[in-house]
Amino acid sequence: MSIEPRLLEALSAVQDPELRRPITELGMVESAVLENGTARVKILLTIAGCPLRSTIENDATAALATLPEVGSVELELGVMGPEQRAALRESLKGRAVPFGDPSSLTRVIGIASGKGGVGKSSLTANLACAMAADGLRVGLIDADVHGFSIPGLLGIPGAKPTRVDDMILPPVAHGVKVISIGMFVDDNKPVIWRGPMLHRALEQFLTDVHFGDLDVLLLDLPPGTGDIAISVSQLLPGSELVVLTTPQAAAAQVAERAGAIAVQTGQKVVGVIENMSWLQLPDGSTMELFGSGGGRQLSERLTATLGAEVPLLGQVPLDPLLRAGGDAGLPLVLSHPGSPAAAQITAIARSLSHRPRGLAGMKLSVSPG
Template sequence: MSLAPRLLEALATVQDPELRRPITELGMVESAVLADGTAHVKVLLTIAACPMRSTIEADVSAALAALPEVTEVKLELGVMSPAQRAELRESLKSRSIPFSDPSSLTRVIGIASGKGGVGKSSLTANLACAMAADGLRVGLIDADVHGFSIPGLLGIPNAQPTRVDEMILPPVAHGVKVISIGMFVPDNKPVIWRGPMLHRALEQFLTDVHFGDLDVLLLDLPPGTGDIAISVSQLLPGSELVVVTTPQAAAAQVAERAGSIAVQTGQKVVGVIENMSWLVLPDGSTMEVFGAGGGAELAKRLELVLGTEVPLLGQVPLDPMLRAGGDAGVPLVLSHPESPAAAQILAMSRALTRRPRGLAGLKLGVTPV
């Protein structure tokens, strides 16, 4: 292998669009030679049908062309051998769940609700994009296997994950790495699975999907306290919960059950979100379509049940643009960040990520002298 130092330095700035690591670290640069102002470079793709082929080609060419000593770029794209893919796969992941390791610094937050129709998935998609827009590395698992909707809400309804042998590379939407069972089900067919299969699906998302280093991993949980909620507590014992409700008293009562599961699972409920809190009318007044006070009441009840502080993170008003953004695949926090609903979601996102994780119990690799 021939690698010119200056070319290698430029290529180190090029990231694989799916793995989000420099192509030089991934062993994708087979050769790089500079002769009479021409950069002759060969880059190996992970698979022949790599969906990001054109992106990699453009990024490599741009990085090399930016060097003053390069007047022409001749790029050849090849494909990794099975042995090279196996080496790459082993360097990236193991069969264990990285987010369940006590040393992991990734915040794992499940977004839960007692019942459907409270806007949980829309809020999850917007929270993920808000965190990514703030510069965090964010992953999102659509754990609502029977009612998956995250791909559509993020504008990638037909996205197909890239497979590198047994490893799955999640598509990226708006800076968020996303995986959903909807990416594996053709023609919007229903998923008719029972408990063991649901558990196995979630386990595969956590072991076979390469998310890389994340600051936050969000899970859009199905409503209620069924199999997936139990599996999350078993597979991700350090995960936390945010409970979504509407202001209606009946909805808050049902949502209490979703939060109270933490008594049995040992998880921590880090907050409550009240959605659809009011509607702003043309004259500037507000209408409380679904009543008032459900979010605050839910937070108070959960504090009594769990014996810990459960804050009301925010109240999100009814906003037609929130629905329109979901239909268009561009979340409100990106399309209209100045809107009242987006402002609330952005504030809640920062409240969730602002909490520093302590170092208690972590190995710091420091030896006393």
């Protein structure tokens, strides 16, 4: 089928909403001709039931209408055949970032805690959205298989991934590509799995889900030092850890174990975050509901245990809006970016994402001329 270069150039501005790449690069434009001011274009969807077909249709029509020589648009939507989907999968595999490969430039950060109830998932969701708002390409894996909550916190509780044969395309929320076991179960059913199944689930998230090229991949880890923590160290040996605690001394003591696992796994603990540090009262004063000093204490203990500096990245105050944002599916850093808690989370996100990563030991694809 013939393709008019001017129309193809206009369509190059249209991205597939799930793959986040131009439809022209994905081989989705089958034909594009201009006849007497009418642009007749056929676009091939990856699957017949593409949930975002209307988005592609509207974006393509709008892009073509920007050309002065186009007076009207006739757009036809078809579906890729098996050979075309196979070619698409191969092209995507060629570009996919192998997160477990030492040469990968994607920063993989697991958010860990010693116990539940410290706000780990809410903080992870906000960190991801803050990084995406800064223009980074961000992926988020809800690795807390038994206690998954990320889809709800990001406002996509009923989202289902799109499947292109054996490849899974993660839903996108607030600019973040997200995958969770909650997207594969119905009616909030519990997931009753033991070690091998948990490992396999994480492995599939890392191999079957197409995240594309990412700057940062965050993992919302389950509390403690169980099967998933071990699997992460095996599947993602270059991953780093951030340990979350509340100011309470007892909580910091438990959280220390989640960071000290790095002694055995060889991972790097890049910092500590203290959550629920204080509550701002109407008169401007603050109340330390859970005590004080836990974050600093945890930072010092992990520094001594690991033999490398583990800084306190920040202290996030207790804010009712943070809870409200999670319930509404709109993270605080987006709904109230000027609030003290959002400002602190955004600062932490920037400190994590802008840390330089050395190229020592990486093999570069260059050869002497």
